[in-house]
Amino acid sequence: MFAPNDEQSALEAYKKLQGGADFMEVAAEAGMDKSLVKLGEFTANDILPDLSEATFALSEGGVSEPVETALGWHIIRVPSITAGSTQTLDEVRDIIVDGLKQFKAEDAIYDLAATFDEELGAGTAIEDAARDVGAKTYKLNGVVRGEGLAGEAIDGADEINAKIFELESGEESFLEETATGTRFVVRLENITPSALRPFEDVREDVIAAWEADERQKLMLAKAEELANSINTTGADLIGLASEDGASVMESGLTKRTGQGLGEDVNPAVAAALFTLEERKAKAIQTGEDVLVVKLDEIKSADANTVDAGRVTDELKEAINEDILAQYLTYLREEISVSVNNSVINGLYAPTAAN
Structure with missing residues (x-):
């Protein structure tokens, strides 16, 4: 599949195929993901209407000329055909x-x-x-x-x-x-009518909420004290945690998006880390948890040594997701569900009570 404004690329790919080039190699040269190129087996009703006629006019092994749909330009290859059959009763x-x-x-x-x-x-x-x-x-x-x-x-x-x-x-x-x-x-x-409940009815709830709020304040104050100790004296985080009976967890090398964080690490940790300098710490609250986050190391990106393949794969994945989203939107518009309110109102008399 090529973009709607990329008919020329589709025609050039078709010429290569006519010259005997391998279908999957041509698709790869055009930047297509194999998982998107191979659609699997389907019936005439399972494919876009604009593609159905062209697809089912091909013989086994046949390749179509570029076909235009709302999604762009398509070249279709039919590697195999399963004959239709009628199931027994x-x-x-x-x-x-x-x-x-x-x-x-x-x-x-x-x-x-x-x-x-x-x-x-x-x-x-x-x-x-x-x-x-x-x-x-x-x-x-x-x-x-x-x-x-x-x-x-x-x-x-x-x-x-x-x-x-x-x-x-x-x-x-x-x-x-x-x-x-x-x-x-x-x-x-x-x-x-809505109204405030008598205090006697909510006394226990109020006390529990107040106690929880006070615990959170004390925990945050303690976490800020620990973070300040690390920032001003270079105190060891593991040692401080041991003294206070707190647990220590390594977040893992993370990007700003949180990619790379450990499974049990709150995503807010990534955002906090990217506000810190190396060897510095800060206290954060995530829901009911209070954490002391310390940045051990910053690994700067190097444009000369960066893994271009990985970046390319990420870009392809993003593009594939965009294409899939467009395809789903197209299907929703083509195969939509609507409600005919006039028919419903005719079935249920206006005088009836619900």
Whole structure:
């Protein structure tokens, strides 16, 4: 694949192939990654529509002329063809049975949901309508915004919670459906306005939070004292840590991005290291942890000895990720999912209560 504005390079590559050049060698010369060039086996429906016709017009071993798509210019080679075949009924029986069961289940759920919705629209109480269709009902107390459904393990609890807080006191929602297919209706009986809880109710929580905060302050003050000792007197970090019962961990040689850090090292360590001079230290806080970070060595890059191959590989990886992102965006635009709200509104009468 070549860039959209690089038709000339695609034509030159095609001429080389026509002259008997190896496909993979030509791809490598053009800077293509082998993992992206080899697409594996696929059917006509599994490839971009713009490429499908050209691909399946080729015979085994055939190479196409450059083909243009929204992603750029492509040259296609078909190394092998697997003949199409029809599976026997016995081979696909389980798949068909499972599919039919799924279809019938979805059909039955739809019918029940429609019946339930009709009863609500006729003024039937939620409890009675639910009983008639075999649905579960829950009476929830003390539901807090953004905290699920008061301890109940209900599928789609977060979505239902969000719906509850869209209602006014005494309102019912429409018949709704969660992302996983759970259908639900909510009736909001009353709202308790938000207010500060009495101190006696939160005394233990306040004490625990205060103690934790004070511990953090003391730990940070101690870490700053240790870092200052290292910076002013050249004290040994390992010795200081041993005296205070603290553990010592080597971060590893790291880049600014954190690449090279040990698995158990917080990424904030890399950022801290790049603010220090050699043999200097500083205290940092990462969540609940307080650390003393000391820079042992700076390894400067040397443009004359740098591993150009490694840099090239990193650039290729970045380019490949960009191409993949563009490809996925193209697929989303070509194979999109849309919601026809007018059809949905027709299925569920506006007078029905959710």
